[in-house]
Structure formats: C-alpha cells, structure tokens
Amino acid sequence: MKQKSIxxxxxxxxxxxxxxxxxxxxxxxVFATCRKEEDCARLRSEGLESFRLDYAEEDSIAAAVKEALARTGGTLDAVFNNGAFACPGAVEDLPRAALREIFEANLFGVHDLTRQVIPVMRAQGHGHIVNCSSVLGFTGLKWRGAYVATKFAMEGLSDVLRLEMADTGVRIVLIEPGPITSLIRQNSIPHFERWIDWRNSPRAAQYESTLLKRLYESRGPDRWELPASAVTAVLIKALSTRNPRPRYRVTVPTHVIAMLRRILPGRALDAFLGRI
Structure with a gap:
C-alpha cells in the first residue's frame, strides 16, 4: 500500500x-512545515521532513507546495491547516493594520494553500483538507476579537467550500479545539505589545486587572485543558474515513458552549460568556 502523505x-x-x-x-x-527555518532544522534533526511555509508570504506557500509534490511525485493526500497566532486586546483598541496582519496569516494564507492543493487532489480523485478552527470559531469571548474574527471567517469559508466540493473526492473538515496545551499565549505577547496601546485605552484598568495577568503570569494549565495529543487523535480519526464529519469538537468546554448556544437565549448566553 502506498504511504499516505500530509x-x-x-x-x-x-x-x-x-x-x-x-x-x-x-x-x-509527514511534511511538517514551520514559519522559521531554525524550527525546521530542529524538526529535521528529530527525523521529520520539514521545510518553511509562512502563511504571510505567498512565495513561501507556493514553494512549500512545490517541494511537497516534488518529494511525492505529484500527489498529496491531506493538508492540516493548523498555523495561526493571536493578537489579544479589546476590539476598540485594535488598529486596522493589526487585523490585516492576523488575517493574512490565519485566513488568507490558509485559503491560498488550500487553493493550491485542490487541483492536485481533484486530479488524484481524493484528499482531505482539515482546518484547525477553535471554540472561538463559533463563540466570541472578550479580549479575543481579532482571533475570533479570523476563526469565524475560516468556519464560513470552510462550510461553503465543503458544499462546493461535495461532488468531488476532496473532503473539507473543521476541528474545533477548546483549551489545549500550547504556546499560543506566550507567542501572542509580541503581537499585543506591538499593536495594543493599552495604557491609553479607556479600558486600561481592565487590562491591568484581567488581560495582563492572563498574558504575563504563568498560572499552569486551565481546569479543562487537554494535551495536544487530544487533537491529534481526532485528526487521525477524520483522516481515516472517506466521509468525515464536517466538524469535530475537542474538550469539554467546546461541547458545553456549543450546547449552550443551542438552548440559551442571546442575552442569557452573553451574560454567561461575559463572565469567562
């Protein structure tokens, strides 16, 4: 049996x-791509095939697809669009340029890569495109507006693409994790410091009492946090079937909030989410 590639x-x-x-x-x-070459080198030292792919650079995406196809002889069974970053801050404090930057990486780059692999998957008659969304892809929470906006957009684009690709062998899947052990909080700090002028915000006191503590104080794992392997298990499940579910939700909070969205009136849901 031919080895599958992703x-x-x-x-x-x-x-x-x-x-x-x-x-x-x-x-x-596995073609394990990273934004930075030093990370690729580390993965290669661990025995993985790794090369650069930066969602914010169109040439980088094209080069990565070309490299993967050259290594497989022109086929690719799956793509896992996982790369993303966060830019915490109140929506009223988000400059236009900050939103432009996060959309370039979290959505436009994902879309670009997806469009480049679809012709390959069409030609071979099958393929899985799995997009890593979030509980924040269907529910908004305070301080997370930029990230929420990109994930809501990813969900909408994925839903339409799934409908449009139904007459092909290409399957579009969303994975919606909740709290997962990762470096997203630490990695968001440079973006926060670059774009959010919190000291001159009308919400400065709220930043000091809430967001700054979340960003800069290491408080250990969240109560319901799961290891990244929980997402990997779901990813493998989605890739193992030719007819995967449109969405796979990971962690208790994701399932609970999805349920609350179905049963609570809008104001009651807002009151609940406003306390998180």
Missing amino acids: LITGSSSGIGYDAAVGLARAGWR
Whole structure:
C-alpha cells in the first residue's frame, strides 16, 4: 500500500508538532512545515521532513507546495491547516493594520494553500483538507476579537467550500479545539505589545486587572485543558474515513458552549460568556 502523505502547517510546537509526530508514528509521510527555518532544522534533526511555509508570504506557500509534490511525485493526500497566532486586546483598541496582519496569516494564507492543493487532489480523485478552527470559531469571548474574527471567517469559508466540493473526492473538515496545551499565549505577547496601546485605552484598568495577568503570569494549565495529543487523535480519526464529519469538537468546554448556544437565549448566553 502506498504511504499516505500530509502537509502540516505550524509544526514548531503545540498542536502542529504533536500532529506531525503522531501521524509519522501512524505511518504517514509527514511534511511538517514551520514559519522559521531554525524550527525546521530542529524538526529535521528529530527525523521529520520539514521545510518553511509562512502563511504571510505567498512565495513561501507556493514553494512549500512545490517541494511537497516534488518529494511525492505529484500527489498529496491531506493538508492540516493548523498555523495561526493571536493578537489579544479589546476590539476598540485594535488598529486596522493589526487585523490585516492576523488575517493574512490565519485566513488568507490558509485559503491560498488550500487553493493550491485542490487541483492536485481533484486530479488524484481524493484528499482531505482539515482546518484547525477553535471554540472561538463559533463563540466570541472578550479580549479575543481579532482571533475570533479570523476563526469565524475560516468556519464560513470552510462550510461553503465543503458544499462546493461535495461532488468531488476532496473532503473539507473543521476541528474545533477548546483549551489545549500550547504556546499560543506566550507567542501572542509580541503581537499585543506591538499593536495594543493599552495604557491609553479607556479600558486600561481592565487590562491591568484581567488581560495582563492572563498574558504575563504563568498560572499552569486551565481546569479543562487537554494535551495536544487530544487533537491529534481526532485528526487521525477524520483522516481515516472517506466521509468525515464536517466538524469535530475537542474538550469539554467546546461541547458545553456549543450546547449552550443551542438552548440559551442571546442575552442569557452573553451574560454567561461575559463572565469567562
């Protein structure tokens, strides 16, 4: 049987890294891409095939797809669009340029990569495109507006693409994790410091009492936090069937909030979410 191949983005740590290692152990040929070459070198030293892919650079995406196809002889069985970053801050404090930057990486790059692999998957008659969304892809929470906006957009685009690709062998899947052990909080700090002028915000006191503590104080794992392997297990499940579910939800909070959205009136849901 021919070895299946998958290209994974954001493989330097967290969900992407665990997915790369887990799928390689499961027998997949994994192309574990990272934004930085030094991270790629580290993964290569661990025995993974790794090269650069930066969602914010169109040439980088094209080069990564070309490299993967050159290594497989022109085929690719799956893509896991995992790479993303956060820019915490109140929505009223988000400059236009900050939103532009996060959409370039979290949505436009994902869309670009997806469009480039679809012709390959069409030609071979099958393929899985798995997009890593979030509980924040269907529920908004305070301080997370920029990230929420990109994930809501990813969900909408994925839903339409899934409908449009139904007459092909290409399957579009969303994974919606809740709290997962990763470096997303630490990695968001430079973006917060670059873009959010919190000291001159009308919400300065709220920043000091809430968001700054969340960002800069290490408080250990959240109560319901799961390891990244929980996402890998769901990813493998989705990839193992030719007719996967449209959505796979990971962690108790994701399931609970999805249920509350169905049963609570809007104001009651807002009151609940406003306390989180």
